[in-house]
Amino acid sequence: MNELAGKHIVLGLSGGVACYKAADLCRQLIKEGATVQVVMTEAAEQFITPVTMQALSGRTVYGSQWDSREPNNMPHINLSREAHAILIAPCSADFVARLTQGRADELLSLLCLARPAASVPLLLAPAMNREMWSHPATQRNLQQVARDGAVVLGVGNGDQACGETGDGRMLEPHELVDELVAFFAPKVLAGHKVLVTAGPTFEAIDPVRGITNLSSGKMGFAVARAAREAGAEVTLVAGPVHLDTPRGARRVDVKSALEMAAAVESYTPEATVFIATAAVADWRPAAPSDQKIKKDGTGATPSLAFVENPDILATVARSERALAGQLFCVGFAAESHDLLAHATAKRARKAVPLLVGNIGPATFGQDDNALLLVDAEGHCELPRASKRVLARQLIEDIAARCR
Numbered sequence: 001m002n003e004l005a006g007k008h009i010v011l012g013l014s015g016g017v018a019c020y021k022a023a024d025l026c027r028q029l030i031k032e033g034a035t036v037q038v039v040m041t042e043a044a045e046q047f048i049t050p051v052t053m054q055a056l057s058g059r060t061v062y063g064s065q066w067d068s069r070e071p072n073n074m075p076h077i078n079l080s081r082e083a084h085a086i087l088i089a090p091c092s093a094d095f096v097a098r099l100t101q102g103r104a105d106e107l108l109s110l111l112c113l114a115r116p117a118a119s120v121p122l123l124l125a126p127a128m129n130r131e132m133w134s135h136p137a138t139q140r141n142l143q144q145v146a147r148d149g150a151v152v153l154g155v156g157n158g159d160q161a162c163g164e165t166g167d168g169r170m171l172e173p174h175e176l177v178d179e180l181v182a183f184f185a186p187k188v189l190a191g192h193k194v195l196v197t198a199g200p201t202f203e204a205i206d207p208v209r210g211i212t213n214l215s216s217g218k219m220g221f222a223v224a225r226a227a228r229e230a231g232a233e234v235t236l237v238a239g240p241v242h243l244d245t246p247r248g249a250r251r252v253d254v255k256s257a258l259e260m261a262a263a264v265e266s267y268t269p270e271a272t273v274f275i276a277t278a279a280v281a282d283w284r285p286a287a288p289s290d291q292k293i294k295k296d297g298t299g300a301t302p303s304l305a306f307v308e309n310p311d312i313l314a315t316v317a318r319s320e321r322a323l324a325g326q327l328f329c330v331g332f333a334a335e336s337h338d339l340l341a342h343a344t345a346k347r348a349r350k351a352v353p354l355l356v357g358n359i360g361p362a363t364f365g366q367d368d369n370a371l372l373l374v375d376a377e378g379h380c381e382l383p384r385a386s387k388r389v390l391a392r393q394l395i396e397d398i399a400a401r402c403r
């Protein structure tokens, strides 16, 4: 998807071994539709050549404030005025220190200082050794640059090039792309706390077997991601799925419907929006066996008795805060036919203001989907698109209802 179409990014590299990741970052930004102007400090050129960055960005790299290619000889003005954002990745400890002082003796710090701060955001992706990262001077400097208006992105934790392990790794290129996309998204849910359930549940029969369904969790994860991009604090209660946690979301992994119900119960008191995308099993085995149920060789088959699971959504929708309008509840319905009739009936049964219908076999495991939004007034369709696009449209719709 062209998530950054039309955006012009100045990608600044300061000196650090994470410069090797900047090459991939540049590619990924361009893949997402951005145009990228690379600016490198002298130290960065010790780690990666401008030739590589030029080839990947398709533009000559700038490195000097005396670059005579610019007719007015003011690359710091021209480059910063063209940008929708300046992203420094990697941003070294030294570069952070330079920013705190407002230094202007080399092109990259100069253009950060000269940028129109109100219209050109500055995002920093720090990268350094863990001791440098945790040093009070660095932390003090980071707080200062944040106060001065820079957006300080996080760091990763793990093995470092120096052989040590800890905080200070630069975020991975795909994480930085996600951060940038999130940064540009309109903050229509700022101040909201959104609780999302996603994926299937797994109801144990015995320690090695269980009952589950074909939900992949992709729709719910996309909804959680879109909510976070829209500025909400997001808690994602996920059934057993193999999906990466959307950046910035708090993830709570559960297996069974009962575990999902307990997790939802503990996070609803603080939530302002509850979106139940999970395909919760309607029933669970009444008495799961502690030991594996064995074949006895006679051909006899076990018989399973079931009990009904609690309806998580209906329970939340009946809660005091939901009834008082402090918690907006959204349900999903996966149907095989007669979508409008079933979704309308389900909305009434669950007593939720908004019910989102989709055709189960056409959505489970797929990357795209089509949604039918049903409320008290009627219904509207969100035509087939990627789950990512649909999730954004749904979040915009929910935000408008919560205003």
Ligand code: C5P
Residues within 6 Å of the ligand: 197, 257, 276, 277, 278, 279, 280, 281, 282, 309, 310, 311, 312, 313, 314, 330, 331, 332, 333, 334, 346
């Ligand atoms: O009743 P049905 O499973 O079709 O309803 C679907 C909606 O209800 C979804 O939003 C789903 O997450 C929610 N649900 C629930 N707890 C259940 C069953 C469904 O929260 N036990």
